[in-house]
Amino acid sequence: xxxxxxxxxxxxxxxxxxxxxxxxxxxxxxxxxxxxxxxxxxxxxxxxxxxxxxxxxxxxxxxxxxxxxxxxxxxxxxxxxxxxxxxxxxxxxxxx
Amino acid sequence: xxxxxxxxxxxxxxxxxxxxxxxxxxxxxxxxxxxxxxxxxxxxxxxxxxxxxxxxxxxxxxxxxxxxxxxxxxxxxxxxxxxxxxxxxxxxxxxxxxxxxxxxxxxxxxxxxxxxxxxxxxxxxxxxxxxxxxxxxxxxxxxxxxxxxxxxxxxxxxxxxxxxxxxxxxxxxxxxxxxxxxxxxxxxxxxxxxxxxxxxxxxxxxxxxxxxxxxxxxxxxxxxxxxxxxxxxxxxxxxxxxxxxxxxxxxxxxxxxxxxxxxxxxxxxxxxxxxxxxxxxxxxxxxxxxxxxxxxxxxxxxxxxxxxxxxxxxxxxxxxxxxxxxxxxxxxxxxxxxxxxxxxxxxxxxxxxxxxxxxxxxxxxxxxxxxxxxxxxxxxxxxxxxxxxxxxxxxxxxxxxxxxxxxxxxxxxxxxxxxxxxxxxxxxxxxxxxxxxxxxxxxxxxxxxxxxxxxxxxxxxxxxxxxxxxxxxxxxxxxxxxxxxxxxxxxxxxxxxxxxxxxxxxxxxxxxxxxxxxxxxxxxxxxxxxxxxxxxxxxxxxxxxxxxxxxxxxxxxxx
Numbered sequence: 179x180x181x182x183x184x185x186x187x188x189x190x191x192x193x194x195x196x197x198x199x200x201x202x203x204x205x206x207x208x209x210x211x212x213x214x215x216x217x218x219x220x221x222x223x224x225x226x227x228x229x230x231x232x233x234x235x236x237x238x239x240x241x242x243x244x245x246x247x248x249x250x251x252x253x254x255x256x257x258x259x260x261x262x263x264x265x266x267x268x269x270x271x272x273x274x
Numbered sequence: 275x276x277x278x279x280x281x282x283x284x285x286x287x288x289x290x291x292x293x294x295x296x297x298x299x300x301x302x303x304x305x306x307x308x309x310x311x312x313x314x315x316x317x318x319x320x321x322x323x324x325x326x327x328x329x330x331x332x333x334x335x336x337x338x339x340x341x342x343x344x345x346x347x348x349x350x351x352x353x354x355x356x357x358x359x360x361x362x363x364x365x366x367x368x369x370x371x372x373x374x375x376x377x378x379x380x381x382x383x384x385x386x387x388x389x390x391x392x393x394x395x396x397x398x399x400x401x402x403x404x405x406x407x408x409x410x411x412x413x414x415x416x417x418x419x420x421x422x423x424x425x426x427x428x429x430x431x432x433x434x435x436x437x438x439x440x441x442x443x444x445x446x447x448x449x450x451x452x453x454x455x456x457x458x459x460x461x462x463x464x465x466x467x468x469x470x471x472x473x474x475x476x477x478x479x480x481x482x483x484x485x486x487x488x489x490x491x492x493x494x495x496x497x498x499x500x501x502x503x504x505x506x507x508x509x510x511x512x513x514x515x516x517x518x519x520x521x522x523x524x525x526x527x528x529x530x531x532x533x534x535x536x537x538x539x540x541x542x543x544x545x546x547x548x549x550x551x552x553x554x555x556x557x558x559x560x561x562x563x564x565x566x567x568x569x570x571x572x573x574x575x576x577x578x579x580x581x582x583x584x585x586x587x588x589x590x591x592x593x594x595x596x597x598x599x600x601x602x603x604x605x606x607x608x609x610x611x612x613x614x615x616x617x618x619x620x621x622x623x624x625x626x627x628x629x630x631x632x633x634x635x636x637x638x639x640x641x642x643x644x645x646x647x648x649x650x651x652x653x654x655x656x657x658x659x660x661x662x663x664x665x666x667x668x669x670x671x672x673x674x675x676x677x678x679x680x681x682x683x684x685x686x687x688x689x690x691x692x693x694x695x696x697x698x699x700x701x702x703x704x705x706x707x708x709x710x711x712x713x714x715x716x717x718x719x720x721x722x723x724x725x726x727x728x729x730x731x732x733x734x735x736x737x738x739x740x741x742x743x744x745x746x747x748x749x750x751x752x753x754x755x756x757x758x759x760x761x762x763x764x765x766x767x768x769x770x771x772x773x774x775x776x777x778x779x780x781x782x783x784x785x786x787x788x789x790x791x792x793x794x795x796x797x798x799x800x801x802x803x804x805x806x807x808x809x810x811x812x813x814x815x816x817x818x819x820x821x822x823x824x825x826x827x828x829x830x831x832x833x
Contacts, residue, residue, distance in 0.1 A: 190453050194395065201396045223453075242578040248400045248420055251454040 183237045184258040187226040190249040198247045208232055212266050277407030278303035278438040282311050284414035287446045290342050292316040292703050294326035298346025301373030303438035321724040323350050325696035327357020330368040332700030335683045340367040340421045347373045348386030358428045359397040363687025367426035369417055376436040377405045390432050399427030405434050407442035419450040424457030425576040461592035469571050469588050470604030476545035478613045479505045485512030486550015486594050493679045495598035503605040508536035510551045511686045515676035525617045530556045530821045531668040534830055535620030540565050541828040549573045550594045553583040563826035573597045627832045628818050635788045639812045642741045646673040657709040658701055662694035662718035664748035666741045668817045670713040692721025698736045716742040716768050726778035729804040737798050738806040743813050751816045771808045786810035
């Protein structure tokens with residue numbers, strides 16, 4: 179059964195990581211519902227949050243492949259809570 | 275020094291001995307610097323960049339060290355793409371270095387500009403574009419480290435022409451630290467004990483070994499383990515040659531055109547120990563009917579492979595060598611004679627229905643298998659066989675009786691026709707004292723046929739056997755079996771191969787009578803330089819056994 183998952187990817191802050199991450203979703207024809215990428219300047223890491231609507235199995239396999247990306251420090255996924263989705267919607271409204 | 279010199283100094287720091295490459299505008303500073311490094315770095319000038327990539331793969335496959343390919347920007351770089359993808363699918367460590375337009379011209383559609391980082395992102399383990407000379411040392415150290423550790427793979431370094439020309443201070447890092455990359459080298463002992471328990475309780479255990487065993491140099495460890503626990507072994511296509519074919523526990527090859535017994539009995543096994551293999555669809559057939567009676571133990575260095583195609587009960591993440599050494603300590607000898615003899619009856623049936631008639635030299639026509647069988651006998655199974663793709667590849671895999679590891683080189687994952695000739699050049703550079711023999715079809719030989727010129731220029735004694743059936747044989751076989759014999763664009767009007775070879779200054783001979791085969795093979799093997807033997811074989815020979823697409827491993831066809 180498909181559910182909304184929140185994938186959280188912690189990675190070195192280097193160009194090209196988002197490209198590799200997006201490509202892994204693309205290869206499995208998984209549509210990205212929402213995405214936020216924010217730098218954490220102190221840790222020199224970048225945190226990518228991605229929402230997808232998929233089955234647990236597909237998400238697990240995708241996450242393991244994302245974790246293989248050299249720059250990725252950690253990649254996890256969980257079923258998104260209402261709170262997660264609300265936070266995301268709010269972040270999307272921010273204008274810089 | 276200049277960036278270009280830093281590139282070459284980096285290669286020396288990585289103990290690179292040979293580079294396969296092709297010059298062009300955006301890589302000219304590196305080629306200019308290479309002029310002064312001739313005595314330290316051996317550069318092989320190929321005739322097409324794809325061949326440089328495959329040669330680097332061939333070199334890496336026989337030596338275990340990264341192969342290096344060098345090309346210019348744009349078309350030079352995009353010509354590498356097939357070889358890079360090939361290396362990605364077969365976990366081969368290669369380092370590709372491409373020139374790029376000057377940093378100031380990036381993104382302007384400049385002459386010979388291609389976004390090779392974009393193009394190769396999905397097909398490399400890692401890639402990076404260098405725009406400043408000061409980055410070179412660190413990026414090269416990273417690239418070499420990444421390509422050969424963990425699950426090996428291709429990396430690409432793109433260097434702008436301006437970075438090659440800039441001055442820099444060269445300081446090569448001793449250690450590489452990457453925050454997100456820590457290839458696992460040890461395995462969890464608690465899991466190993468649990469696995470040993472499962473293995474010790476098994477009535478019908480079966481070990482499947484793949485390429486990972488060869489990459490980890492764990493051939494001896496597999497042998498020790500199966501001998502101690504008395505377990506039969508089968509190899510995947512890339513596992514071939516890692517286990518001696520004459521060993522009493524060796525049961526043959528897995529996969530679509532593998533041996534009858536090991537495929538069918540996969541579904542009878544109660545415990546499967548899969549080591550350094552990835553349950554490829556050519557091995558599993560229909561996954562929903564694969565090894566359903568077995569508890570599956572998977573040993574691999576890449577966690578993304580666990581449960582990808584086949585659900586496993588216990589996964590051991592880590593280096594196969596160490597995992598097997600640990601596991602061996604806790605397993606005990608069990609009498610599996612009844613289980614082991616079950617393989618024998620399948621072997622007999624396969625021999626009677628397929629092998630016997632295939633390998634026997636007949637009076638009038640040669641079969642592909644009879645050629646490989648005689649070659650195997652004449653070389654005592656000690657040569658490095660570099661097979662292309664298709665029927666020639668499967669026949670070589672099935673009938674060559676390998677005695678030494680790292681001796682069967684082929685494009686398994688990607689199935690790249692035209693792989694064999696350039697890969698053999700690389701293999702020969704890697705192991706110059708071993709006999710390196712290409713087995714290729716008449717179709718595949720014409721992809722990358724230009725490398726005959728490289729062979730001639732370098733006087734590389736690569737030996738080539740063309741199994742010529744005037745067809746794209748494997749596709750024809752499928753059309754015969756599954757497309758009602760509608761032979762759609764598979765018959766080839768071939769050139770006169772002997773004349774073509776001679777035109778390239780490579781000695782060649784053609785054989786079409788079985789009686790002449792032995793002598794022709796003797797001449798081929800004894801030749802001091804490169805030599806080609808074209809063997810005219812039966813036009814409509816088919817490779818059996820065969821597991822049709824969508825069938826289960828237990829539904830292998832003998833005819």
